[in-house]
Amino acid sequence: MTESRPISPATADAIRSCYATRGKHKGFLLKNPPRGGTAQHAAWQALVLAWNPYKASVWAVMCIRRGEHADLFAETLAWAEANMQLRGSDRDRLTLERIGVW
Helix, strand or coil: CCCCCCCCHHHHHHHHCCECCCCCCCCCECCCCCCCCCHHHHHHHHHHHHHCHHHCCHHHHHHHHHCCCHHHHHHHHHHHHHCHHHHHHCHHHHHHHHHCCC
């Protein structure tokens, strides 16, 4: 496993906000993306693109890459790809692995 470089505090906060903090799904990636146009939305799309591309929105990714959160998206995507062992935090990915898609 390659070591990833440290991420910025803004990116770390955005990634943390993509996880459920209460209920039976605590610690898992949110099922639906946060409100569009936010840093949290960009981080969620990057995490999903790396860990479960079936769920990623092509249009949202295109808009983010040209928008104000492009750097945060790129940093989150690099972090997610370096931490593929966390891909199980997406419940849909777990289901796909269970039925043999991955």
